[in-house]
Amino acid sequence: MDKNRTARIVGATVLSGVFVAAALTGCSSTPSDNDSSGSTEYTLWDPYPDRDASSDWAKAIDACAADIGITIKRNAGNTGDTVKDLTTAAAGKLPDIAMVDNPKVSTLADAGLLTTTDDNGLDVSDIQENILTAGQIDGKTYGVPVGANTLGLYYNPAVLEAAGVDIASVTDGASLTAALEKVVASGKKGITFSAVGTEEGSFQFLPWFWGAGADLTALDSSEAVSALTLWTDWVKNGLAPQSVLQNTQGTSWDEFKTGEFGFAENGSWFKSDADAAGYKSIQIPGENGKPAPAPTGGEFITIPIQKDTARYATSVKIVKCLTEGNTGADSLGYVAPTAAGQEAQLAADPTLEGWVTAVGDAKPRTADNLGVKYGTISEQLYTAVQNALSGGSSPADALAAAQKAASEKLG
């Protein structure tokens, strides 16, 4: 029968189509042919496709190139994922300078793509130590931060005032919970944050985790459980909305900007937006009454391995130029990585002081020599957060399962 045959042909065609649809993972690499040894054109890759040639960042790069007397060809990868780009480019030609998200530095270093400061002769002594450790593995330094951002606790003074909350009273988890209860009792909403099931979720949970005294090498410690219980109880008792389970930091900020929330955990990159709306911020309170260490965000400038090692000297000059002072950090909205740069930033805008202090107290995610292990641990951590906040399992069970899975994977 004709109809049957048509149907079968369509079926067969579709079947063969599936093979391609499912075979997504093939990767290939094309060696690039521009051998630029001895050339004065240097390539720089960054993950900021949104910053075009007229941006402050592009101008900062051009200024450095003019200073050194070279040209810098900037490639703002349109995927925004420098790691993927670098690994695919590795077989061909790596850029002279690559900017990499700080937790990924150890991954690339582990893959053997990056030079150490011993190889390239970069002096890192003036870089603030706690930010720098994200680029250090086994005592070797693989890059320097262009700047850093971190997380803080924003609050809406109007909401707190109406609820009768004094921000000075918020010094630890318990006092924050009490403040949230007052805010909710006044008819407003408590706190919003991002507990999404991606790296962002871990990033946002870490201040509470570290603030309780927990350590990433023991996800199931009692300190870790108390931190996760704090979050879980907020969601369970309606002090934080269910939407935190899906919020990215961007959507969480949108929630906060409705003006309905008392508090929001979010990043220093929203400072100017917060200033405009009249929101203020404090450091995230830890369990001992002191500010908790928040994780650092921001890219590292790295110098990938080159065949022509003579190029490193100039690459080092470019790195120096971009990290010294505050031009590079300012153009990206980061706190500068050096004391001199931070002083210059504070002189220009004294309201930055809270964030400069927060960056000083902050800690990179890959610190404590976790390096590449961080990715595996983080995946388990945000999964545990999701499981506990959704009511799927208790904080203790979720973290115990996470630790078990992490240990198994790390062997």
Next chain:
Amino acid sequence: MAPTPGATRPAERRAERPAQRSQRLRHQLVAWGFIAPVAIYMIVFYAYPLFRNLDLSFRDYTLASFITGEAPFVGIANYVEVLRSPTFWPALGSTAVFTLGSIAVQFALGLALAVFFYRRFPLSTTLRALFLVPWLLPLLVSASIWAWMLNSDSGVVNAALAVFGISQVNWLTSPQTSMIGVLIANIWIGIPFNLVIMYAGLQNIPDEVYEASSLDGANAWQTFWRITFPMLRPVSAITLLLGLIYTLKVFDIIWIMTRGGPGDSSTTFAIWSYRLGFGGGSPDLSPAAAVGNLLIVIAFVFGIIYIRTQRRTEDEL
């Protein structure tokens, strides 16, 4: 492969004159010339990626492999790892629930709507066109809007339920309901496809059959189950197969709405494969490829079943 109509027995070939032989050769070359573009296309874009994916799943491919170009052969170790993973059975269950649940409801509703629209009535064309809207929207848009509508605190679905006194349902943020949440969105997206194909199928049923049945005094119910449904069988089969393959690999809707969570509660094989390869901090490319291959095998098995059933149907007729 091209059939060779001029194939001859060896004894005869020896007797061929050189001119004949060269002409035959030219014919063959021309035949190959015609087939070459398709063959090359198939090899480059179908066979090679498939082979790569298989190869990847039998090696230990890490980021370092990109640089060194070396990935040790590990046999079935990746498959063993995937099978032993605590995510395997829940993910298999989720894949089954998501795929079968989507197809069953999409097919039933699509068929019902097709039958409904079969009888022309004022505005029927307009209404039918409106049902196609989900098909026209980019999946990113559909999934994001469903995620907002199903938002636990401020979603319009919960607001509507509240009118009827139903308390807040945590559609996408509770492990008990997240699968239902993504199912609802996927069914909504899949209905137009089923509607269109089943509607086309209905047009192919000859009117005489209906006339005869109405003369025999069949009621609407009998007409549907004894005539419409059996005569739609070939079309139904292809719709179900297409739906199955399409749904098995659904990634975007789930990823946008729940990212496979909370926990693993809405993690299907497609999501799991992506999570392994690109989602977490450490890229497990080889296990990801292994999960992807399992998906291919599942789709393949159902494809074989489909072709078998088709053959049997043809034999019966």
